[in-house]
Amino acid sequence: MIDIHIHTLYSDGDKTVEEVLKMCEKRKLNYISITDHNTCKQYEDEALKKNIYTGKIIKGVEMNATFKNKPIEILGYNIKEPQIIEKWSQKFFSDELLRKQQEESKRKLLAICDKKGLIYDESKIEKNIPLTDFSTVYIYKELINHPENYEILGEFAESIIVFIRKGLLNPDSEYYTGSDDTLKPQYKDVIEVIHKAGGLAFLAHPFEYRFDHTISFIDELRKEKELEGIECYHPSADEKRTEILLEYAKKNHLYISGGSDYHGQKKPDIEIGIGKGNSSISDEIIQEWIDK
Secondary structure, rough: OOOEOOOOOOOOOOOHHHHHHHHHOOOOOOEEEEEEEEEOOOHHOEEEEEEEOOOOOEEEEEEEEEEEEEEEEEEEEOOOOOOHHHHHHHHHHHHHHHHHHHHHHHHHHHHHHHHOOOOHHHOOOOOOOOOOHHHHHHHHHHHHHOOOOHHHHHHHHHHHHHHHHHHHHHOOOOOOOOOOOOOEHHHHHHHHHHOOOOEEEEEOOOHOOOOOOOHHHHHHHHHHHOEEEEEEOOOOOHHHHHHHHHHHHOOOOEEEOOOOOOOOHHOOEEEEEEOOOOOEEHHHHHHOOOOO
């Protein structure tokens, strides 16, 4: 079994690399990848020298990208020169820029909450969060602690993913926080830097973006810059959606990947190795590209 989409404290997960490795060993996973956002620093962690995990580790990363003003994520696998990823990412994700984005997003979202009449206690919103984390997650946690907010939030009370994808990042939503003036990594450039680092580029969780026409969107992406693969197995894709993605990948000669997108207690219904419920992923899906 595999899980090649996992996050740690090096980005927006809540577990250390050592804790993650122990969980992966307990699950008896044969292949894993720690795909923290916009960084490969997790692969410098001392825990990797302790032989905690006996399976194979695929060096990976999940990179934020923008395509036609829409935010998406690209998974990079088989990264051979992680320093290239690190140097390039500093243009967009330095500590200074992350701090600015964190403060700005918090200010904008609280202003929207006030306008919508949502109840919250600002003193209970976590303040000391890592720069690689998102303040909006903690604001959302406080919002859903108040049952009075559920009627106002409507479908956004369903999950943080719905709140972010259909609300905060959606220009047509009343909860859209807008764009800031920081430089955004463009899709084409993200693909190129992954290739430059020796890796393969996969579109992460296509159905999580909740586009009206997911497959058409993938077609548009590929016209600008070709991908090597698609993440077909992910908690955002039920059996029917997974089959749609598998069929598309096969038809277009694209590799496939899959993982739990584990973040720890930030996504409490997601477990390493099995995602939601018992959706284990076979090693077979990556054998075609694992050593390329």
